[in-house]
Amino acid sequence: MTGGGRVLVVWCPDWPVTAVGIGAATPGAARDGERVAACTAAARAAGVRRGQRIRDAQRRCPEMVVRDRDLDAEGRLFEAVVAALGGLTPRVEVVRPGVCALPAGGAARFHGGEEPLRVLAQDTVVELGHDCGAGIADGLFAAELAARAGAGGVIVPPGGDAEFLAPYPLAVLDLPDLADLLRRLGIWTLGAFAALPAGDVAARFGAAGARAHRMAGGAPPRPLAPSVPAHDRSVRVEFDPPAERAEQVVFAAKRLAGGLHDGLRADGLTCLRLAVEVGFADGRVDERLWRHEGALSALAVAERVRWQLAGPQPGGDACWGGVTFLRLVPDQEIPDEGSQQALWGQVTVTDRITRAAERVQALLGHDAIVRPVLAGGRGPGDQVVRVPVGDLPPAGGGGGPWPGRRPAPAPATVPARPLPAETTDAAGAPVRVSARCAVSAPPAGVAVAGGPPRRVIAWTGPWPAAERWWDPDQARRLARFQVVTDDGRAYLLAIEGGRWRVEGIYD
Amino acid sequence: MTEVELLFDSWWVSALVAAVRPGGEQPAGEGQVTVLPALRPVIPGGALRPGWVVCVGGPGRGSLGLALVAGAAGGGGWCAAVGLPDLGVVAAIEMGAEPARLLLVDEPGGRWPDVVAALIDAVDLVLLRPAERPSPTAVRRLMALARRGRCVLVVDGDWPGAQLRLSVAAAEWEGLGDGHGRLAGRRARVAADGRGAAGAGRAAWVWLPGPAGQVSKAPATAHEGPVPRDHHRPVPRDHHGRVA
Numbered sequence: 001m002t003g004g005g006r007v008l009v010v011w012c013p014d015w016p017v018t019a020v021g022i023g024a025a026t027p028g029a030a031r032d033g034e035r036v037a038a039c040t041a042a043a044r045a046a047g048v049r050r051g052q053r054i055r056d057a058q059r060r061c062p063e064m065v066v067r068d069r070d071l072d073a074e075g076r077l078f079e080a081v082v083a084a085l086g087g088l089t090p091r092v093e094v095v096r097p098g099v100c101a102l103p104a105g106g107a108a109r110f111h112g113g114e115e116p117l118r119v120l121a122q123d124t125v126v127e128l129g130h131d132c133g134a135g136i137a138d139g140l141f142a143a144e145l146a147a148r149a150g151a152g153g154v155i156v157p158p159g160g161d162a163e164f165l166a167p168y169p170l171a172v173l174d175l176p177d178l179a180d181l182l183r184r185l186g187i188w189t190l191g192a193f194a195a196l197p198a199g200d201v202a203a204r205f206g207a208a209g210a211r212a213h214r215m216a217g218g219a220p221p222r223p224l225a226p227s228v229p230a231h232d233r234s235v236r237v238e239f240d241p242p243a244e245r246a247e248q249v250v251f252a253a254k255r256l257a258g259g260l261h262d263g264l265r266a267d268g269l270t271c272l273r274l275a276v277e278v279g280f281a282d283g284r285v286d287e288r289l290w291r292h293e294g295a296l297s298a299l300a301v302a303e304r305v306r307w308q309l310a311g312p313q314p315g316g317d318a319c320w321g322g323v324t325f326l327r328l329v330p331d332q333e334i335p336d337e338g339s340q341q342a343l344w345g346q347v348t349v350t351d352r353i354t355r356a357a358e359r360v361q362a363l364l365g366h367d368a369i370v371r372p373v374l375a376g377g378r379g380p381g382d383q384v385v386r387v388p389v390g391d392l393p394p395a396g397g398g399g400g401p402w403p404g405r406r407p408a409p410a411p412a413t414v415p416a417r418p419l420p421a422e423t424t425d426a427a428g429a430p431v432r433v434s435a436r437c438a439v440s441a442p443p444a445g446v447a448v449a450g451g452p453p454r455r456v457i458a459w460t461g462p463w464p465a466a467e468r469w470w471d472p473d474q475a476r477r478l479a480r481f482q483v484v485t486d487d488g489r490a491y492l493l494a495i496e497g498g499r500w501r502v503e504g505i506y507d
Numbered sequence: 508m509t510e511v512e513l514l515f516d517s518w519w520v521s522a523l524v525a526a527v528r529p530g531g532e533q534p535a536g537e538g539q540v541t542v543l544p545a546l547r548p549v550i551p552g553g554a555l556r557p558g559w560v561v562c563v564g565g566p567g568r569g570s571l572g573l574a575l576v577a578g579a580a581g582g583g584g585w586c587a588a589v590g591l592p593d594l595g596v597v598a599a600i601e602m603g604a605e606p607a608r609l610l611l612v613d614e615p616g617g618r619w620p621d622v623v624a625a626l627i628d629a630v631d632l633v634l635l636r637p638a639e640r641p642s643p644t645a646v647r648r649l650m651a652l653a654r655r656g657r658c659v660l661v662v663d664g665d666w667p668g669a670q671l672r673l674s675v676a677a678a679e680w681e682g683l684g685d686g687h688g689r690l691a692g693r694r695a696r697v698a699a700d701g702r703g704a705a706g707a708g709r710a711a712w713v714w715l716p717g718p719a720g721q722v723s724k725a726p727a728t729a730h731e732g733p734v735p736r737d738h739h740r741p742v743p744r745d746h747h748g749r750v751a
Contacts, residue, residue, distance in 0.1 A: 356629035360622050372596040372606050384596040408720035410597035412569035458683035482690050484680045488566055507569030
């Protein structure tokens with residue numbers, strides 16, 4: 001935070017699990033792909049750890065509830081916590097959902113000391129029904145660890161950050177590569193790392209290493225820009241008439257954030273924090289600080305605006321009386337050390353395309369115009385993921401073998417929702433496929449989506465597919481067929497649980 | 508000096524120009540929208556002229572639309588599909604489309620004329636399936652915008668005043684037997700019908716799609732052409748073993 005000021009950090013443990021609605025007493029975990037993103041205290045007691053493979057975690061704790069991580073819900077739910085803490089001091093900074101920071105100096109004087117403030121902050125969050133820790137220190141990093149220390153957090157005396165941090169293992173820096181390397185060099189604690197000469201660390205480990213070194217020594221991770229910003233770089237958009245739908249504000253926020261980033265980039269700057277001010281028609285102004293550090297894309301900023309809008313209003317999408325203005329203020333500008341994100345992969349997008357896509361999004365909403373991205377999967381519908389223009393495509397491509405995938409040619413028409421079909425044999429009885437994949441009789445007629453039955457002139461199959469058999473909720477067993485009917489059409493049919501459907505039409 | 512002038516004047520310069528541009532399949536000219544090579548004989552001029560409206564209809568319309576998209580999006584252009592939630596993206600890629608150059612608007616609803624108008628300025632080809640029969644106003648507006656935006660509008664359905672209509676006049680699936688084999692491709696006779704001199708009576712046999720999903724030139728079928736049937740390929744038969 002600002003140089004010299006004391007920082008209070010409020011930390012809600014296992015926030016990703018709380019956000020998906022698992023109580024601390026139930027063993028549960030939020031998953032991020034194949035890994036545990038966070039787990040409850042009960043699961044931790046059974047040996048589950050963050051970053052573990054789900055399968056390993058389930059072996060240790062078979063009764064564990066596993067849910068997909070929901071970043072959106074994390075942000076939304078944390079809004080309530082931030083709003084409550086806003087009663088103590090108006091400048092609440094969200095570091096990430098689950099962790100927020102408050103400047104403690106003035107508030108401590110007002111509430112009669114640092115310990116009363118710390119206890120008050122903790123009580124405020126506990127009253128909302130969330131477990132939390134609160135800690136006070138000189139720097140953000142030390143304060144976050146102080147919030148996790150002891151039972152419910154500790155206070156690090158002024159000037160004592162380095163001493164407090166010294167015994168911690170290197171893992172708390174969250175830089176596994178660096179920690180691993182340092183361990184092999186015989187350095188196990190933050191104190192030992194901080195004792196190394198700063199110049200040598202910077203020469204050997206580069207900018208990231210120097211940053212970690214400053215953090216380990218209790219100094220702010222980046223020296224703050226000493227100069228006052230030359231001019232106001234805040235950007236603002238007015239809504240006249242007031243915007244009624246959150247979607248409209250979020251869309252404007254994306255463009256606004258793009259403009260803000262362009263302005264900062266032109267001066268070679270980035271900001272540590274971003275203040276988002278939302279003005280409502282009833283005169284209320286909702287202000288929130290978000291940690292930025294040059295890591296947020298325009299879309300990520302828009303997402304934070306969405307969380308902010310979803311917070312205090314009852315009833316989700318409707319903003320109270322409408323939003324009259326939106327303002328983004330960059331806070332604590334520092335020189336940009338550079339990190340580039342290619343939003344569009346290899347193909348460069350011209351301004352014309354971006355403008356056209358934005359016009360369509362203005363007409364129909366953000367998700368209306370999509371780009372197809374190839375993904376893994378066997379069915380023709382599974383192989384393509386539709387990513388809204390402007391969003392980052394999902395990680396992990398469609399590489400790798402997919403045994404059981406239909407060879408080319410692919411169907412030209414893939415119904416968004418598979419069409420129901422009736423397949424009958426020569427006697428008019430429904431065709432069935434046994435568990436051993438034997439067909440009851442050759443298919444002779446196919447009726448698609450309740451239409452008249454057409455005679456089958458050629459067919460092949462069944463091609464069995466057993467997918468996700470390791471997951472009882474998503475497991476499915478199906479068999480696929482290709483048929484050509486007498487009207488010259490060819491279909492990719494699938495039978496699952498005795499019901500036929502059309503997965504693709506070779507139109 | 509005179510020798511150099513003589514050199515440029517000489518007849519073989521024009522011969523050289525003729526040699527680098529072989530007759531028949533002309534490359535797409537400036538601003539034209541490229542078409543897959545197999546479909547060039549069907550299209551007047553071998554490429555789609557900006558501002559055209561092309562209708563695809565009848566059986567095989569899905570593949571025809573995709574083939575036109577693949578030709579444009581594979582030649583460095585951008586394509587958009589409006590109102591086709593069931594577009595077979597994988598099939599388009601197999602035909603040669605670059606997926607990064609595709610934009611899809613699956614559910615435009617009643618706003619489809621506005622969506623097309625927004626896209627027509629930016630992309631080279633818009634594949635459109637209108638939600639309802641287009642009104643005369645929308646037709647006039649979009650055709651004017653297409654001419655101005657130098658964009659080709661491919662309509663899956665009917666469109667009054669379209670310059671070119673493509674359809675599959677005859678088709679035969681290959682590779683599938685009675686309980687064995689797999690779909691290997693479709694031989695299709697693609698026919699063009701156009702206003703005035705454009706395309707009237709043009710037709711070509713193509714694989715739509717071929718064994719690897721591509722669109723390529725195909726021999727005529729045994730029923731209509733002189734090319735003998737490939738005996739290694741299973742002939743479609745019905746359940747009683749008769750040739751369909």
